[in-house]
Amino acid sequence: MSTQLKDTMIKNSDFSALATNFRDYITRNKIIYERDQLIEDLTTRNQDLNQFAYITSHNLRAPLSNLIGLIDILNYDHLDEYNKTIVDMFRDSASKLNETIYDLTQMLSIKSNKKVIVEDVSVSCIFKKVCNYFNKQILKLGINMHTDFLCEMIPFPKSYLESVLMNLMSNSIKYSSAGRPLRIEIITRKNEDGNVVLIFTDNGIGIDLTRYSDKIFELNQRFHSHVIGSGVGLFITKTQVTSMGGRITVDSEVDKGTAFTITFKSI
Template sequence: MIEFFRRLFESADFMPHGHCYLWQSDILFLTVLGDGLTGLAYFTLPFMLFYIVRKREDLAHRNMFLLFGTFIMACGATHFVDIWTIWFPTYRLASVVTVVTGLVSAATAIAMFRALPQILTLASNSRLENANQQLLDEIGKKEAAQGALRKINDELEQRVQQRTAQLIRANRELEKEIEHRKKVEKANLVKNAELIRINGDLDNFVYCASHDLKSPLVNAEGLIMALREELPNQNPQVSEIINRLENSITRMHHTVLDLTEVSALQKGTEKSDFKVLSFNDVLEEVKINLAGEIAASGAEIAADFTAADKVKFTHKNLYSVIYNLVSNAIKYRAKDRGPRVQLTTQEHGNYIMLTVADNGIGIDLIKHEKKIFSLFKRLHEHTAGSGVGLFIVKRILENNQGRVEVESKVGEGTVFKVFFPKQ
């Protein structure tokens, strides 16, 4: 082996290749020409390949290009060696060049084989252009879509701005409204205070008026009594005049007392005045105080308080309610029958309902419903009422978050329903 490489450039043992061509000049010429041209071409092609590799940094399979370059150059070398061996038979060197070329060729073939699948997938230029076009189309579409989106976005923004402006306007209006309400409220407070003051003045007035009216009335009554005592054996005319005078004054006195009672209603009641009261006990008290009227009219008073026998209320007011309703039932009795008064109670939602029913003359409610609860309004001339009772009943209930209702039929009787809040 060492021997082989030592004698690599020796040619003494062999005949030049020209002998094979019998040194015929035409064959020699064509062979040298063909090998020379091929070798030259094979030496220029690799440089172009290397140049491409150097310039195109993005090139895929650079190594393949380099291998091909080397492989082609090696092939070129074999052709030049062929020309050399026509005259100088260094066949050892020629074989080494051929082996090297073979090795490079085999390596290139193997590398090519291995790169084959990848190379097959390599996109061609037209395909790339196609793809590019598609991409451009896509981009165009996307840009169009984006444009549309932007438009929608702008519209949205505009709408948001409009809405915001509307909201701000509405808000400002609301603020104005609130301001206005506050002013109204303030004015109301002032008015309310004024009303409370006026109401107080009115109460005071009624109190003073009734008080100042009372003194002369009491005096007049006293004077009439004195007159009776001083006038000996009165004649009937004088006696009648004195009687009428006394009646007028008594009636006036009652009116003033009623007025006082009404004005006392306006005063608030203390919480501590509220007690759990038995309907029956209060009715018994009323019966004692109306004993004269009950006896005189022969009234029957029946009561059934089993459904609700107690109520939380002030004694004074419950007494006043029952007293006024029972005394009215007797006062407004029918001429042809004895008065019957029926009192019952029952639970009614948040209320305890007291019903006072009579068989009296009845009330034409269509005409008079409003009137019967007004102050100093009487529907009947012949009775002794002063027109305060129902007003007091209604006011007591209203002052205590209750109410009173009336049902009636002329000639048959009247039913009053009084609603006391349970609380």
């Protein structure tokens, strides 16, 4: 083979490799560009969605609070049975809307609060505030409450701990058994690793873990059709706990009750 022919073949080979590398470069840049565009689009959509949700919840909260206040001061005893039914329907609808807005603001708070303050929070003080919120239900149902806060201070954001206890208390009340008085027990201990553990137990109707164990903390999951709910409370609770490096597990048996165990990460 002549030297000229060899040189020509080498040049052709170099050109072919260069063309291949150029095509690969174009392809990679196209993929990177499309990825960046997708990220930018998703970021914009997420910001718009968060802004919409915030504006919606903010604008609804004030008139809804006024409506609930007006219903509460209404002289219920002076109404006939028909109008009492109408007022009860108004109250239920307002309560459900208020719960939905609360859930929405909680989820937005978790996603937007990148630097929440972790501090030693008094669990007894927070639980007392939660009990005051559910005072009517506690008196109406005659709930037997037992607490044993061996660890009084919990390293956790104050607002998150209030939300966690609110959701767990709400669930216990919603899913109480008609056949026995509701009993709720809350204890705190330290485990072998020195982390604070909170155990929230009730004797309600329980959850069938053989069917729902992998869905307990998922969004919009409900396990009892006879109770109306949004299906986001446990999702919010788990998100708040895990976002702070903690862990939450559940142990439940149908018609026996449910126990949630939360392990808080030490500061």
